[in-house]
Amino acid sequence: MKNIILSATLLAMSAGAALADAHSVVRMGTEGAYPPYNFINDDGEVDGFERVLGDELCARAELTCEWVLNDWDSIIPNLTSGNYDTIIAGMSITDERDEVIDFTQNYIPPASSLFVALSEDADLEGGVIAAQTNTIQAGYIAETGATLLEFATPDETVAAVRNGEADAVFADGDFLLPIANEDADLMVVGDPVQLGGGVGMGLRETDTELREAFNAAIQSMKDDGTLNALIIEWFGEEAATF
């Protein structure tokens, strides 16, 4: 019995070693807390716009993909240290991030960020604004006169407004709109702000081949209109398309 187990283990290990050529499985890192971009559904699986998009991109690039959850805070360090191969987590393309990792072309066009508050007269210039740590929105608020209150997860930023800790929350419009629409107390205030160069997939700077594979897949989805259809399906008719 022991021998059977041992030889089975050895067999499994050598099979593993034989399959070890680059990226036979592409591990897709996401946050799972930013509906409708990506979230954990009621069955405990990764779901959302990026889940559908990612699976389609992998199918087009003929890659086997696996989904991995990671905290937003450490999502870039864990990519560079090799825990997964891509970031597909509603991450806006910015120059600062581009110095550390590489991005594919964007799969969501530059979209507007919104303020959501409990009342119309919330002080957006000098009040307390909640935003998620390490986002372009947090970076934007830090530059204005308002006080920035950072949280680790998107949900906490909205909770901070509900319980009065912050005057308003500043985040992607696509994330905030469904929340504001369903909660009678919350409303969109101020003007939309255009930030970043759209949302793209993040990859290690050394993974040029993988980036090109995904770039080609995204381009083919842009060309045949499936990407626009997917954006409208998840973000609504008013969403910006290509």
Next chain:
Amino acid sequence: MFEFCEDPSALETARWFACYLTNGVHFRFYQSFLTVLLLLAITAPVALVFGFAGAMASRSHVAPLRWIGKTYTAMVRGVPDIAFFLFFVIALDQALEWLAHQAACPDWTDPIRQGANFIVCDAAKIPQSNAPQWVHEAYNFSIAVFTFAIVFGAFAANVLFGAMRAVPRAQLETGEAYGMTRRQTFWRILVPQMWIYALPGLSNLWMILIKATPLLFLLGVEDIVYWARELGGSRTSQYQYPHPDWRLWYFLGLLVFYLGMTRISEILLGRLTRRLSRGQATMAGEDQRKAVA
């Protein structure tokens, strides 16, 4: 889970909760309780072994061994848990991959460190990047157990070191008088008697270990606090079971769990104290002797 769960929005409250609490994501929450219990069950004995080895090394007559034991207890106890967890785990992971890299890919010429990236050849990745997700999770879990064991082993080493010195000298002298060697006195007289002196310190450590388990999430293991925060967050109608911010209730559940663990531990530790006091030259042992006589 139940047949009537097809359309949650049409259910009345009791059934809605029956479905809500048994959906897939809640099962992952319940599983994380088992993860935490498993971590405790494995870490505690491993940490005790580390502690015992550390204590033995600290009182060794061989100088280098003693230095190792002393350095281990002093260094690890002095570093904040969270810093240790962040630094040590990354360092250990990279060290293992570096070793595997040296063995598997001797012809590799590119530098391993390229800026922020740590790049080894694919064959040296631990675990293999194409391994199934459970292998990655098992690897993270073992790293977590190992790290917890090192940290708590250092504290246990100091507790055991003190307990070994607390055993009355007269007991050891008696052993020597019977002609026992140093080794025999240690294993037959010192070790069986020291546990009662170590127990208060060790029980403290056990309690702290129970409370330290949320650090698991730092190591990429989804623990109960992670799931409580995740499940308690408010849900829009994008989900099957929309609800407002329920984090308070989930954290209340955790509070009950942790208090329950504390209570069970107290009962078991109380029994252990009584058992270990038997026949000891301590006040509790003396009381037991009088009660019988």
